Every structure is written in structure tokens, then in C-alpha cells.
Amino acid sequence: MLQFPEPILRLIQQFERLPGIGPKSAQRLAFYVTTMADEQVQEFAQALLRMKQELTICEQCCAISDRSPCPVCGDPLRDRSVICVVQDTRDMLAIERMQAYDGLYHVLGGAISPMDGIGPDQLHLRELLQRIANEQVTELILATNSTVEGEATAMYIARLAHHFDQLQVTRIAHGIPVGGDLEYADEITLKRAMEFRRPI
Amino acid sequence: MKIERLDLQNFRTYSYTSLQFGPTLNVLLGQNAEGKTTILEAISMFAYGRSTRAKHEKELIQFGETQSQLRILFHRNGKQMDMAMKILEKGKQIKVNGVSKKNLSEFLGQLHIVFFTPDDLQMIKLGPDERRKFLNLNMGQFISGFVHHLRTYNQLLLQRNSLLRMRQFDPLPVWDEQLSTVGGVILSQRDQFIQELSFHATRIYKELSNQKETLSISYKTGVKGSNEISYRENLFEQLRQSAHHDVEKGFTTVGPHRDDLLFYLDGKPVSRFASQGQVRTVVLSLKFALFEYIREKTKELPIVLLDDVFSELDLSRQKHLLENLHGAQTILTTTDLENRLKANLNGKVFKIAHGIITVER
Ligand SMILES: Nc1ncnc2c1ncn2[C@@H]1O[C@H](COP(=O)(O)OP(=O)(O)O)[C@@H](O)[C@H]1O
Ligand SMILES: [Mg+2]
Ligand SMILES: [Zn+2]
Numbered sequence: 361m362l363q364f365p366e367p368i369l370r371l372i373q374q375f376e377r378l379p380g381i382g383p384k385s386a387q388r389l390a391f392y393v394t395t396m397a398d399e400q401v402q403e404f405a406q407a408l409l410r411m412k413q414e415l416t417i418c419e420q421c422c423a424i425s426d427r428s429p430c431p432v433c434g435d436p437l438r439d440r441s442v443i444c445v446v447q448d449t450r451d452m453l454a455i456e457r458m459q460a461y462d463g464l465y466h467v468l469g470g471a472i473s474p475m476d477g478i479g480p481d482q483l484h485l486r487e488l489l490q491r492i493a494n495e496q497v498t499e500l501i502l503a504t505n506s507t508v509e510g511e512a513t514a515m516y517i518a519r520l521a522h523h524f525d526q527l528q529v530t531r532i533a534h535g536i537p538v539g540g541d542l543e544y545a546d547e548i549t550l551k552r553a554m555e556f557r558r559p560i
Numbered sequence: 561m562k563i564e565r566l567d568l569q570n571f572r573t574y575s576y577t578s579l580q581f582g583p584t585l586n587v588l589l590g591q592n593a594e595g596k597t598t599i600l601e602a603i604s605m606f607a608y609g610r611s612t613r614a615k616h617e618k619e620l621i622q623f624g625e626t627q628s629q630l631r632i633l634f635h636r637n638g639k640q641m642d643m644a645m646k647i648l649e650k651g652k653q654i655k656v657n658g659v660s661k662k663n664l665s666e667f668l669g670q671l672h673i674v675f676f677t678p679d680d681l682q683m684i685k686l687g688p689d690e691r692r693k694f695l696n697l698n699m700g701q702f703i704s705g706f707v708h709h710l711r712t713y714n715q716l717l718l719q720r721n722s723l724l725r726m727r728q729f730d731p732l733p734v735w736d737e738q739l740s741t742v743g744g745v746i747l748s749q750r751d752q753f754i755q756e757l758s759f760h761a762t763r764i765y766k767e768l769s770n771q772k773e774t775l776s777i778s779y780k781t782g783v784k785g786s787n788e789i790s791y792r793e794n795l796f797e798q799l800r801q802s803a804h805h806d807v808e809k810g811f812t813t814v815g816p817h818r819d820d821l822l823f824y825l826d827g828k829p830v831s832r833f834a835s836q837g838q839v840r841t842v843v844l845s846l847k848f849a850l851f852e853y854i855r856e857k858t859k860e861l862p863i864v865l866l867d868d869v870f871s872e873l874d875l876s877r878q879k880h881l882l883e884n885l886h887g888a889q890t891i892l893t894t895t896d897l898e899n900r901l902k903a904n905l906n907g908k909v910f911k912i913a914h915g916i917i918t919v920e921r
């Protein structure tokens with residue numbers, strides 16, 4: 361049987377390592393690369409390498425950034441008394457996009473999941489505790505995902521945070537998306553929205 | 561509730577088939593392994609959200625194909641419903657009235673069935689797994705959020721068991737807290753459901769057995785409690801207390817995943833003392849009780865699916881069955897239409913052979 365030429369096979373295997381890409385897509389991508397102009401392929405390869413070389417982890421909030429401290433931590437106008445705790449850098453960017461939060465962040469780099477061997481020590485938790493101990497933090501907003509792992513992580517942090525007086529710990533609300541029609545919200549979301557209702 | 565049409569594509573033995581059901585009785589007639597149960601299985605997928613006999617959903621896809629599609633049209637409270645399901649090798653997609661739904665919780669609760677199968681008899685004799693499956697599938701049909709809670713609970717349990725195997729005690733409370741919150745809901749809903757079911761079952765058994773014995777069904781759980789709050793609080797406390805024991809065992813020994821459903825005739829366990837005939841009547845009573853429960857809750861008659869069980873019943877039970885369905889739409893499978901069965905039947909007959917269905921009358 362005719363095999364893929366070795367160089368293509370090598371590339372297919374690399375593509376297959378990416379999330380959401382199965383063997384079929386990997387083959388399609390690899391063959392597409394054969395049709396690309398040389399300089400395009402150069403650019404592509406360079407982009408991959410440079411991304412890894414030029415990225416760093418912010419020494420304060422642990423976000424992935426091109427500099428440390430990252431633009432948020434380095435901004436003198438941010439409110440340094442509030443820290444919003446998120447699972448990954450994408451969550452932080454999502455909150456930044458809404459342009460309504462002016463505190464700082466802390467990126468955990470995941471959520472506690474014993475099944476996957478991720479415990480508190482695998483997350484950037486020690487860094488968070490140091491920040492709370494050394495800086496004038498008065499509020500911790502726990503914005504981990506609403507999965508069971510995200511909830512467990514939030515609860516774990518809340519328990520640790522009890523050791524600090526003067527520190528208020530809050531959990532973001534989960535509920536009906538704005539502009540969302542009540543009729544089309546699923547029952548779980550509705551139930552949560554009812555649970556976390558607030559006086560107006 | 562009435563099913564009008566069922567379309568199957570690449571579903572097990574069916575490449576393509578479309579059935580139009582009659583309003584009351586529908587008979588699927590065919591030899592063994594021709595695809596009768598498959599039709600009932602397809603309908604049940606819309607009520608349970610999953611197959612009762614496939615271990616992996618991709619088994620449902622016809623050999624050699626990559627995806628399968630099912631669609632059902634039915635009336636519910638006078639409203640026309642259209643549900644569709646696409647089964648892929650990895651996962652499935654679901655639609656209600658043309659709108660895609662992300663999770664099963666939004667899909668379940670539309671179609672309600674009572675499914676009688678020959679396997680029901682084993683439910684009494686075998687281990688608690690089958691009885692929990694009965695509870696889970698049927699409660700998932702109309703208790704909103706139940707399936708979601710069950711999934712969440714199982715995920716939490718996997719996480720807690722991983723911690724136990726690593727002999728880590730410190731992080732347990734954050735898992736126990738969530739486990740007991742979800743577990744408390746499951747426990748109280750099961751408790752409530754079984755109480756209501758038991759009430760109907762006792763009455764029905766009396767009718768079926770001509771007042772001979774008294775059937776009682778009870779909920780067996782290792783968790784103390786009587787409502788959501790007490791179940792939640794006690795489960796949390798019991799999880800805490802069993803932590804060391806659980807670490808030794810390597811799994812969580814307390815919680816709704818250990819629940820059971822117990823059947824007694826005049827106070828004696830059915831699993832040990834009942835005759836084959838009594839077991840059959842117990843199961844029949846349980847299914848009828850479910851029928852009554854759904855009728856009461858939804859103010860509508862559920863769809864009744866009878867897989868190979870009708871012809872096994874004696875004449876008086878057959879009569880009782882048909883009379884007590886109050887005209888509910890019924891779909892039954894059988895290998896032969898004996899005369900006495902035929903006399904009772906007044907409906908549509910579908911002949912099934914080699915994955916092809918023809919309407920006989
Ligand atoms: N994925 C599949 N593709 C094709 N045929 C299948 C598949 N799964 C099961 N079958 C066939 O379906 C038949 C079983 O159908 P079933 O509905 O249980 O029959 P019946 O209830 O009439 O005895 C068997 O012939 C089996 O080989
Ligand atoms: Mg069968
Ligand atoms: Zn930073």
C-alpha cells in the first residue's frame with residue numbers, strides 16, 4: 361500500500377497533536393501546506409516559534425503575556441485592592457473586553473481536578489496567597505467556571521481566604537444571559553438565576 | 561399524547577424507514593431479530609435521552625455508516641411537537657421543533673413513555689443497578705434537571721474517588737459539599753417519586769392478584785433524611801465520617817449511587833420468596849403505577865411500549881392491560897398474532913422483515 365511520504369507524515373502527526381484536530385483534518389491541513397508558497401510556510405513556522413519565544417508569564421498575576429508585568433498589572437490606574445481570580449488567560453481577556461472592571465486579576469492556570477492529577481499545587485495558588493498577604497487586597501472575586509471543578513476550586517480558595525481578616529470573598533453570579541429570553545433558558549440556568557437573585 | 565410519525569435513517573437494521581402510527585393500538589409483527597425492538601428503542605431515545613440496551617451510542621449507527629438520524633412527530637397537550645436526533649460516532653445532536661439544544665435537560669420532558677420489556681423480570685432478581693436504572697431513566701422523563709443532577713453527581717463522585725485513591729483528606733470537604741448539595745436533591749426526589757409510585761403499585765397489585773397479597777415498595781438508602789435539606793446535611797456529615805473507611809475501600813461508600821428499591825409481598829422480600837408468577841405481577845404493577853403517576857403529573861396519557869410481553873400474558877391479564885390503558889396509544893411487538901390476541905386487537909398492524917416494514921391493515 362502506498363504510504364504518505366515521510367515529510368508529510370511528520371507534519372500530519374504534529375497537526376494531530378492539536379486539540380480538536382483528528383486524523384482526517386490533520387491530513388487535509390498537511391496537504392494544504394504543500395500548496396502554500398515557500399515564504400508563507402516560512403512565516404507560519406516563524407509565527408509558531410516566535411510566539412513561544414516572545415511570550416512570558418506575568419510575575420504578578422501569572423497571565424500569559426508578551427511582557428512582565430503584563431499590561432494590566434503594569435497599569436498605575438487600576439484598582440489594586442480587588443483581584444479577580446480566573447482559570448486561564450482567555451477568561452481574563454473576556455472580562456477585559458467588557459471594559460467595566462478596573463481591578464487586577466490572578467490566573468490560576470486551570471481548575472482542581474483530582475482525576476487529571478491537578479491539585480492545588482499544580483495551580484498558581486501560592487502566588488495568589490502571597491499577593492493577598494503582601495498587598496492591600498480587600499476583595500477577591502472568584503470567577504472560575506461553573507463546572508464542578510471550577511466550583512471546587514472556588515470553594516477551596518474561599519476556605520483558604522478565611523484566614524485573612526478584612527478580605528471579602530465573592531463569587532460571580534451565574535444565570536440568564538442578558539438579552540436572553542427566559543422562555544429559552546434551560547431549567548438549570550433558570551434555577552441558578554433564581555438562587556443568586558438579588559434585591560433591586 | 562400521540563405519536564404520528566417516526567423516521568429512522570441508518571438506525572441499526574433500518575437504512576431508511578418511516579412509520580405512521582394509529583391513534584390507539586399498533587402491532588409490530590415479525591420474526592426474531594427482524595428489528596421490532598429497534599422501533600421501540602428509537603421511540604424510547606426521545607423519552608430517556610439514551611438507549612436502554614446500547615452500551616455505546618455508536619452501536620446504534622448502522623454497520624458501515626458514520627451517522628444515524630431519528631425524527632419523531634407527536635402531539636402533546638394539543639401541541640404539535642417535532643424532535644430530531646443525530647447520532648454521530650462521537651456524541652449526538654438534538655433538536656426540538658427545529659431549534660438545536662445544547663444539553664439533554666432541554667430535550668427531555670417532552671415525550672413520556674411506559675416501556676414494558678421482558679428484562680423487567682430480572683430487575684427484581686438482579687442487583688440494585690437495574691433498579692437504579694429504572695429510577696433514573698423514568699425520573700429523567702419528567703423531573704426537570706434530574707438527568708443533569710445525576711451527571712453532575714457522577715462527575716463529582718469520580719473526582720472524590722480519585723482523591724480517596726491518592727489518600728488525600730484535606731481537599732475532601734470541597735467535593736463533599738457539592739456532592740451533598742446535588743446528592744440531597746437526588747435523594748429527596750427519589751424518595752418522593754417512590755412514595756407516589758408505591759401508592760399506585762399497592763392498589764394495582766391488589767386488583768391484578770384478586771386481593772391475595774399486599775405489595776409494598778420502599779426506598780432503601782444509606783443516607784438519613786426526609787427532605788432535601790435533611791438529606792443534604794446528613795449526606796455531608798456521613799461523607800465526612802466515612803472518609804477514612806472510604807480511603808481504605810478506594811471508593812465512596814455512602815450516597816445515592818448506593819440506593820436501592822425494595823419490593824415486599826405481605827412483608828416478605830419478593831426477590832427471595834416470590835414465585836415467577838408473583839414476580840411478573842409485581843413488575844406489571846410497577847409499570848402500571850408509573851403509567852398512573854405520569855397520567856397524574858402530566859394530565860395526559862403516556863405512550864405505552866410493550867416489547868414481547870403481551871403474548872406472554874394470560875387472557876385475563878391481556879384484557880386487564882388493554883382496559884386499564886384508557887385508550888393510551890400503545891405500540892406492541894409480537895412474533896405471532898394468535899387468534900385470542902387477534903380478537904382483542906383493533907388497531908394497525910405493521911409487518912417487519914429484514915428491516916422493511918409493510919402495513920397489513
Ligand atoms: N448497528 C447495526 N447495524 C445493522 N444491524 C444491526 C445493528 N445493530 C443491530 N442490528 C441488527 O438488528 C437486529 C435486531 O433487531 P431487534 O430489533 O432486536 O429485533 P427483534 O426485536 O425483532 O427481535 C439483528 O438482526 C441485528 O443484527
Ligand atoms: Mg425484540
Ligand atoms: Zn499581570
